[in-house]
Amino acid sequence: MMFTESHNTSNGSHGFTLVELLVSIAIIAIIGAILIPVVGHIRNKVDNTTCTSNLRQLGQALTMFSQEHNGQLPLSMQADPTNPEIKVSWQILMMRQLEVPFAKHGDTGVFICPSHRHTYPMEAYRTYAINLTGGSPISNAPRLMTLSDPSTTAILAETKHEANGAGYVSLSGNVNGWGGKHRLEARHDEMMSMFMADGHVESMAVDDERVEEYLVNIRK
Template sequence: MHIITNLYPKNKQATRPNNIGFTLIELLASIAIIGVLMAILIPAIGRIKASAQNANCASNMRELGQGLLLFTQDNKGQLPLSIQPDPRKPDDDGTVSWQILMMRQLDVPFAQRGDKSIFICPSHRNTYPQDAYRTYALNLSGAEPTVDAPRLLSLTNPSQTALLVESRHESGGAGYVSLSRSINGGSGKHRLDYRHNGQMNIFMADGHIQSISEDDPKIDDYLLNIRN
């Protein structure tokens, strides 16, 4: 009878799997590939974020713009002023801004710095030095900001007439409250803020949002049509 005596290989080491690991070259190649992927992905993620913020800004302006249009229905077609007597207190000297009027019209809270609010563009920190509580301005070009409110029904070209624009930072987290007087003076185009990669959103009197650049040849008309 043949007896099997060699149940196990003499060289036990030979049956063990080879140790698996990265060489230095493979490790460096992996790091290089990751670096290339990050270089591709980070700008793409930034563009997606900027696009989402721009869409949110347009949504804010649309809601505020609808509030302005509703306001005119309750006020004989008249748009609000930058600052005006408080309609809730007609017998005293109190005044309110258009922002307060829209807060009441839309039943939304007054924005505080750092809030997510319809009064605050989510991209404002691209151009503002601090968190804001207002980043949109009422277009009252061509007249004083506290007198002679425009009338919506008198506008001859509402699709080319700006009601709301994006405004530069003035102080304390507030953007300019309005554009007024001459569009080429300190109260006019100087206050516009192109914070969406060189573009700015505008709410037009017919209810649509338009994106324009600083060199758009129609800017003057968009602003001055509020008086036409």
């Protein structure tokens, strides 16, 4: 008599049961809930670091410009040194000083805070303003070399969206007026950044009581 060996067709593997599938989905959801805020926090930190670097580069360029122009900072708009019949902004002058191209919508670069996407309705090409508080934006330029307290004097600050992707080009006039501190923008976890005349970058809330002093000191 011949006996045939019986074989189990099962190899020990099986598919996910419904319970196992639901547990796996729940675990993935929990991991995602943990990681997404962490990734967002890291991204914000990187953006903040880039913004600080931008302000330092622009601030140093403005300092060099003032040294070459009798201590004066550039204005919101002034005669082009290469062609006095044309008016140019401080941004154009700094573009030349740093030898970088003029920023366009969607670009990244020294004139654009990467966190602008949190507060601007469109792609930006300028997110920083020069501080000309207490005077006209097109005349009577402040003198950087004669400031009484550079460490508490803002030269550049982050600004709100104005039009067509441009942030306000300057802060000018009365600090509480139309061209004053209301143009400032906080886009780093409710904080904004300013480049100070002594070379450091200060981070603070827009409603910080020191803001007015830091702005008006540009004329002292």
